[in-house]
Each structure stands twice: as C-alpha cells, then as structure tokens.
Amino acid sequence: MxxxxxxxxxxxxxxxxxxxxxxxxxxxxxxxxWINYPEVNSIRSVVRAVYEMPRNIQAQCILVSGHSGMGKTSLFTRIESDIETLRKRDQSHGGCISFSMPADPTFSGFEDIVGEVLGVPIGKIRNGVIPKTFSRLAHLRNLRMIVIDEVHNLLNASRMDQRKSLALLRAISGPPLSLSIVALGIDDAEFAIRGDDQLDRRFQIYNLPHWKEDEKFRSFLAAYESxxxxxxxxxxxxxxxxxxxxxxxxxxxxxxxxxxxxxxxxxxxxxxxxxxxxxxxxxxxxxxxxx
Structure with missing residues (x-):
C-alpha cells in the first residue's frame, strides 16, 4: 500500500x-x-483607505516606485482587484478606471487611452481644461480613482506632451473632479511626477525596496515555499x-x-x-x- x-x-x-x-x-x-508581504500589504491598505476617503478639494494621490522586477505590475493587478472587491461589497463606492501608460505616450494617445477605458471619447483637452464630456461622465459614473501603471513612460514623451499630460493629471486630481490617482512605475517614475510642482505635492511616495537578509525576507521565502x-x-x-x-x-x-x-x-x-x-x-x- x-x-x-x-x-x-x-x-x-x-x-x-x-x-x-x-x-x-x-x-x-x-x-x-501572489505572495502578500508587509511592504505591499501596507501599500494596498493605503490605497483602500484613500479610495474610501471623502472627496477633498485636492485629492490624495499615491506613487509606488521600485526597480524593474520588484513586482509592481502584480501589485497593480492586485490593487485593481481590491477596488473591485470594495465596490461589490458596497455599490455606493465610487468608480475606478485603470490602464497602463504606453511606451511612447503622446498627449493625444493619452486622451485616447482614457476614452477607451471609459468606453466613450472624452473630447480634446486644451490648456489643462477638462472637457465637459469627461466631467459629465465622471459625475454619472461617480468616478473616485484612476490607477495608472508604467507611469515612468511619461519621460519618453516630448517635453510639450509631458507637460500636457501632467497638466491633465493635475486637473483630474483637482476640483471639481478631485479624483485620486494611484501611479506605479520604476524608480524614474518620481522624476516624471516631479515635472509638475503642484502635482508633485499631491503625491505620497512609496518605494518597493530590494530584498535583504532579514526576517521579512525569510517570511516571504517561507510563504512562497508553502x-x-x-x-x-x-x-x-x-x-x-x-x-x-x-x-x-x-x-x-x-x-x-x-x-x-x-x-x-x-x-x-x-x-x-x-x-x-x-x-x-x-x-x-x-x-x-x-x-
């Protein structure tokens, strides 16, 4: 036997x-x-807290940065799942859209991506002013948060397109929409956001550090082995x-x-x-x- x-x-x-x-x-x-460990668990908790905050005149925004390969894209997917779970538990929760910044992000391409995830063209943005179509749609869908992966790709844009894209993010996170932005990217992502002083001040920055020999790493290994x-x-x-x-x-x-x-x-x-x-x-x- x-x-x-x-x-x-x-x-x-x-x-x-x-x-x-x-x-x-x-x-x-x-x-x-997916292995949950303290750093990512803390970030997920912070994102959930921001999602459930009352609307402020200037929304609280989050930037998660880390070296390539540290698991930020997996975290991006997990954040999407967390927000969807919160929405299913309580239908009064605000809406959320998410997307990845393309490798060559022209400003018109940025507009198109936002329109694609919403399912409706948002119109052209001029001088950082949000089109009425987008504002009405955001209100109807009770949008509360935008989650963006690969935000460091903004650095690949021309200086003019980069300024326009940052101005758009600044306008979206300010009144009257006041949408919270959760952005994820490699270490250079901080330089992308810092291209706009007003926008930079709205972001709380979290880093995914390299592993080192400590109890956190041993716990991660034990969890993975299990x-x-x-x-x-x-x-x-x-x-x-x-x-x-x-x-x-x-x-x-x-x-x-x-x-x-x-x-x-x-x-x-x-x-x-x-x-x-x-x-x-x-x-x-x-x-x-x-x-």
Missing part, C-alpha cells in the same frame, strides 16, 4: 496539488502566484539558501521567484522533492520539458 507523504509544510489549500503527477505539479509551479507542490520541506529560509538567493538575484523579486520556481522544477526532475543548494544553482538554466 502506497503511503501518502507528510505535507504539513504545505499550506492546506495547496496540498492536493502535491499529490498530482510530475507534469501537473510542474505546470502548477510555473503558474503566477505553496510549492514539493513533497518534502525545502527550508528556503535557511541561512545558506537565503545567501544563495540574494547573491544570484540582486534582491530583485522577479529574479528570486525565477530561481525558486526553476529550483522547484529541478527538485521534481531530480527526484529530490525539496529545493537544495544544487537545485538553486541549476536554476540558472531552464529545466527541460518533461515528456
């Missing part, structure tokens, strides 16, 4: 996956995962593995996750069922496809 493995090291909701065959488990490992369908504990928070992961990743979340997921696949292929240092070293290479 086959004995079931002890899966107490895996979160209860993920234990069934560990009993699947190798190929199914590998597919599960490569599936995008969702991996490996049949033996990997003890990723052990000192030698922490050192290996930080040394190979530069403290970048995306690089760390890549090492762990590839290491987990190697652990299955090598019949170890736990990520050891050799698996982490082999994770520099993409594991082969399993037939």
């Amino acid at each position: 086959k004995v079931k493995p002890n899966l107490e090291h895996i979160a209860p909701s993920h234990r069934k996956t560990a009993l699947l065959d190798d190929k199914q488990r590998i597919v599960s490992i490569y599936t995008d995962r 969702i991996l369908p490996l049949r033996r504990p990997s003890e990723l928070s052990r000192k030698d593995k922490v050192k290996s992961l930080l040394g190979s990743s530069g403290g970048i979340t995306g690089n760390i996750v890549k090492r762990i997921t590839r290491g987990a696949v190697w652990a299955i292929l090598d019949r170890k069922e736990a990520i050891d240092l050799e698996c982490l070293e082999k994770a520099a290479d993409i594991p082969p496809y399993i037939e």
Whole structure:
C-alpha cells in the first residue's frame, strides 16, 4: 500500500496539488502566484483607505516606485482587484478606471487611452481644461480613482506632451473632479511626477525596496515555499539558501521567484522533492520539458 507523504509544510489549500503527477505539479509551479508581504500589504491598505476617503478639494494621490522586477505590475493587478472587491461589497463606492501608460505616450494617445477605458471619447483637452464630456461622465459614473501603471513612460514623451499630460493629471486630481490617482512605475517614475510642482505635492511616495537578509525576507521565502507542490520541506529560509538567493538575484523579486520556481522544477526532475543548494544553482538554466 502506497503511503501518502507528510505535507504539513504545505499550506492546506495547496496540498492536493502535491499529490498530482510530475507534469501537473510542474505546470502548477510555473503558474503566477501572489505572495502578500508587509511592504505591499501596507501599500494596498493605503490605497483602500484613500479610495474610501471623502472627496477633498485636492485629492490624495499615491506613487509606488521600485526597480524593474520588484513586482509592481502584480501589485497593480492586485490593487485593481481590491477596488473591485470594495465596490461589490458596497455599490455606493465610487468608480475606478485603470490602464497602463504606453511606451511612447503622446498627449493625444493619452486622451485616447482614457476614452477607451471609459468606453466613450472624452473630447480634446486644451490648456489643462477638462472637457465637459469627461466631467459629465465622471459625475454619472461617480468616478473616485484612476490607477495608472508604467507611469515612468511619461519621460519618453516630448517635453510639450509631458507637460500636457501632467497638466491633465493635475486637473483630474483637482476640483471639481478631485479624483485620486494611484501611479506605479520604476524608480524614474518620481522624476516624471516631479515635472509638475503642484502635482508633485499631491503625491505620497512609496518605494518597493530590494530584498535583504532579514526576517521579512525569510517570511516571504517561507510563504512562497508553502505553496510549492514539493513533497518534502525545502527550508528556503535557511541561512545558506537565503545567501544563495540574494547573491544570484540582486534582491530583485522577479529574479528570486525565477530561481525558486526553476529550483522547484529541478527538485521534481531530480527526484529530490525539496529545493537544495544544487537545485538553486541549476536554476540558472531552464529545466527541460518533461515528456
């Protein structure tokens, strides 16, 4: 009789996956995962608080910046989900629109994107004055917040288009609309917002720092390990593995996750069922496809 493995090291909701065959488990490992940790949890809480604030003459705005690969786009998606959940719980909550700034953001393209997410052309913006069409639509839909990813792309625009786009954001976040803006981008995002002094003063800035060897990082590793369908504990928070992961990743979340997921696949292929240092070293290479 086959004995079931002890899966107490895996979160209860993920234990069934560990009993699947190798190929199914590998597919599960490569599936995008969300791990909530203190920095992002704090930012999500702040965004929810701002969303539920009474309207002010000048709206409270938030800028989240971090090195590429620190998980800001995943956070963007999670913020969208958080706002939608709040709206479903209470229909009186204001509306929210979200979009990503294009890589080459001309001002007319910016106008078009806002119109696309609203589903209606908003009209042309002149001298930072919001068109009546947009104002009426924002009022009818009770818009409360705009969430923008890749806001650092504003720096790719011409100086004139950049000024116009910032003037638009300033007008949107001021009366009469007073919409809160949540912007996310890489480190350069702060320079984009600081191109307009009035707008800059409305933003509270939060950073996603690189990981370092501390309890927060060990907790993150333990949480990630608890969702991996490996049949033996990997003890990723052990000192030698922490050192290996930080040394190979530069403290970048995306690089760390890549090492762990590839290491987990190697652990299955090598019949170890736990990520050891050799698996982490082999994770520099993409594991082969399993037939």
